[in-house]
Amino acid sequence: MKCIKCGKHEAVEKGLCETCLWDSMNIELPGSIIEKTCPKCGAYFVGKGWVHKDGQQRWEHKIIEDFAVNEPFKIIGGEILGKNKQGNYITIKITVQREENDIKEENFDIPFVKESISCPTCNKVTGSYYEAKSQIRGMTGEITNEMERIAKILINMVDNNHKNDPESFISKIEYVKDGFDIYLGKRKDGDTFAKDMKTREICDIIVSKTLAGIRDGKQFFRFTYLVRVLDFQPGAIIFLNNKKYLYQGKSSYGIYLNDLDNGREVQINKKAINFEKILATGEFASKRTFIVISRENDECNLMDKENFNQITIKGDCKDNEISLFVLGDELFRIRGE
Ligand SMILES: [Zn+2]
Ligand SMILES: [Zn+2]
Numbered sequence: 001m002k003c004i005k006c007g008k009h010e011a012v013e014k015g016l017c018e019t020c021l022w023d024s025m026n027i028e029l030p031g032s033i034i035e036k037t038c039p040k041c042g043a044y045f046v047g048k049g050w051v052h053k054d055g056q057q058r059w060e061h062k063i064i065e066d067f068a069v070n071e072p073f074k075i076i077g078g079e080i081l082g083k084n085k086q087g088n089y090i091t092i093k094i095t096v097q098r099e100e101n102d103i104k105e106e107n108f109d110i111p112f113v114k115e116s117i118s119c120p121t122c123n124k125v126t127g128s129y130y131e132a133k134s135q136i137r138g139m140t141g142e143i144t145n146e147m148e149r150i151a152k153i154l155i156n157m158v159d160n161n162h163k164n165d166p167e168s169f170i171s172k173i174e175y176v177k178d179g180f181d182i183y184l185g186k187r188k189d190g191d192t193f194a195k196d197m198k199t200r201e202i203c204d205i206i207v208s209k210t211l212a213g214i215r216d217g218k219q220f221f222r223f224t225y226l227v228r229v230l231d232f233q234p235g236a237i238i239f240l241n242n243k244k245y246l247y248q249g250k251s252s253y254g255i256y257l258n259d260l261d262n263g264r265e266v267q268i269n270k271k272a273i274n275f276e277k278i279l280a281t282g283e284f285a286s287k288r289t290f291i292v293i294s295r296e297n298d299e300c301n302l303m304d305k306e307n308f309n310q311i312t313i314k315g316d317c318k319d320n321e322i323s324l325f326v327l328g329d330e331l332f333r334i335r336g337e
């Protein structure tokens with residue numbers, strides 16, 4: 001059968017020859033192309049929303065999707081070739097397929113607009129938006145290295161989450177007299193951090209919420225995660241369940257103490273610590289160095305470097321000198337030494 005249009009060539013589809021068929025192709029173009037990006041984070045506006053990951057790729061993909069073609073053709077690809085000098089036109093190559101081995105490419109110049117506008121996420125950051133607050137506090141009312149270490153864990157965690165989720169951010173860090181208040185863009189970060197601290201560290205966590213307003217017709221709450229870090233210095237004298245102890249240190253298991261009534265070493269599992277019943281007395285044992293003068297069986301004879309008094313302690317002494325905690329007349333071996 002000959003082509004119904006030109007009558008010259010053999011018809012291949014819809015009564016038309018290949019040439020006349022391609023002549024019937026009609027590509028529908030987008031009216032204009034807008035490249036809307038955020039100058040702060042580089043996010044792209046694609047379709048109906050902001051895209052923070054692979055924004056440019058997704059935007060380019062969407063441009064090609066906005067081209068349409070009549071049957072029996074199919075758009076199988078496209079490419080941005082560039083912009084004109086004035087930057088008000090963009091050239092796009094569109095690849096159209098009729099049959100597997102019948103493919104054509106065509107270039108189009110489309111009106112182009114570039115817009116730069118801060119995205120809602122960046123507006124949240126600059127507007128000091130926050131959903132949660134993590135208050136890091138210690139046991140003594142003073143800022144300690146231990147509290148700084150814990151604060152850094154939270155800051156690193158949020159920085160890491162931010163890579164995949166721009167809504168994870170810290171909008172403010174406040175240094176207060178007895179600790180840090182870290183304001184979080186995303187409530188979930190506060191929650192994750194609190195759970196992580198509970199399993200990995202020795203601390204007490206109190207969660208509270210306050211009504212912050214109405215958003216989208218619903219009550220909107222802000223959460224506070226009070227993280228009280230057990231940050232006594234080794235040698236501190238503490239009260240635990242109304243008894244006095246010398247604090248030796250902590251591990252992932254719990255805390256190590258000396259009972260000041262009898263000098264005995266006590267280990268307390270972290271799950272058994274009641275933070276309502278533990279507090280600093282403000283007193284400290286001093287640390288003094290002794291020279292080991294002799295070793296016998298399971299005892300060592302020591303000499304105080306300050307006053308040359310000689311004493312005997314139980315246990316082995318590996319080095320030629322040893323440090324002990326001194327509290328009044330009492331001496332305590334330092335855990336791990
Ligand atoms: Zn024809
Ligand atoms: Zn942004």
